[in-house]
Amino acid sequence: xxxVTQPEKLLSVFKGAPVELxxxxxxxxxxxxxxxxxxxxxxxxxLLRHISRExxxxxxxxxxxxxTSFHLKKPFAQEEDSAMYYCALSAxxxxxxxxxxxxx
Amino acid sequence: xxxxxxSPRYKITETGRQVTLxxxxxxxxxxxxxYRQDLGHGLRLIYYSAAADITDKGEVPDGYVVSxxxxxNFPLTLESATxxxxxxxxxxxxxxxxxxxxxxxxxxxxxx
Numbered sequence: 001x002x003x004v005t006q007p008e009k010l011l012s013v014f015k016g017a018p019v020e021l022x023x024x025x026x027x028x029x030x031x032x033x034x035x036x037x038x039x040x041x042x043x044x045x046x047l048l049r050h051i052s053r054e055x056x057x058x059x060x061x062x063x064x065x066x067x068t069s070f071h072l073k074k075p076f077a078q079e080e081d082s083a084m085y086y087c088a089l090s091a092x093x094x095x096x097x098x099x100x101x102x103x104x
Numbered sequence: 105x106x107x108x109x110x111s112p113r114y115k116i117t118e119t120g121r122q123v124t125l126x127x128x129x130x131x132x133x134x135x136x137x138x139y140r141q142d143l144g145h146g147l148r149l150i151y152y153s154a155a156a157d158i159t160d161k162g163e164v165p166d167g168y169v170v171s172x173x174x175x176x177n178f179p180l181t182l183e184s185a186t187x188x189x190x191x192x193x194x195x196x197x198x199x200x201x202x203x204x205x206x207x208x209x210x211x212x213x214x215x216x
Contacts, residue, residue: 091152092149
């Protein structure tokens, strides 16, 4: 079955610390994976997608087909990174989201 | 981002009433989607549409009806609202599968 798992509901780190938001997927074909972010009182917006291999706002995500993972990483968290992060497999299957809180 | 809008932004209704949530996009994107967002469930797909007059069920379609007579509009109707349909509803659009998805601002629906 197609599935996206984000094991952490809440992740709390201090400013300047590294952060990793985990995403594991289950999919039989070639996955199309995305990270979306929702800042407080704002609409969901795309952060990263695996085919672009770019870094947005200091975040990167690498698709690991062997481990079926697409973890989101940032070496130095900022307070403005506090938001809800969703990993998605195409448009259809979404993880439950991880709430990231970056403390001063 | 202003290219996809939803109305109303907030709606309070009563059990058993019919409610229609509107979604409009100005990009002529082929695909449009309706999601609901609930605590503990994340985003769940209700219905989606690949083009005008083509719609398909998502994960949680029961109790909802959609139509897409025009490319730019994708209304979602709750035929007989229930308390369990209290949620935040998001509409989204994209050019094609695999492309960036753009979300509307959401409609917060409360069913009393």
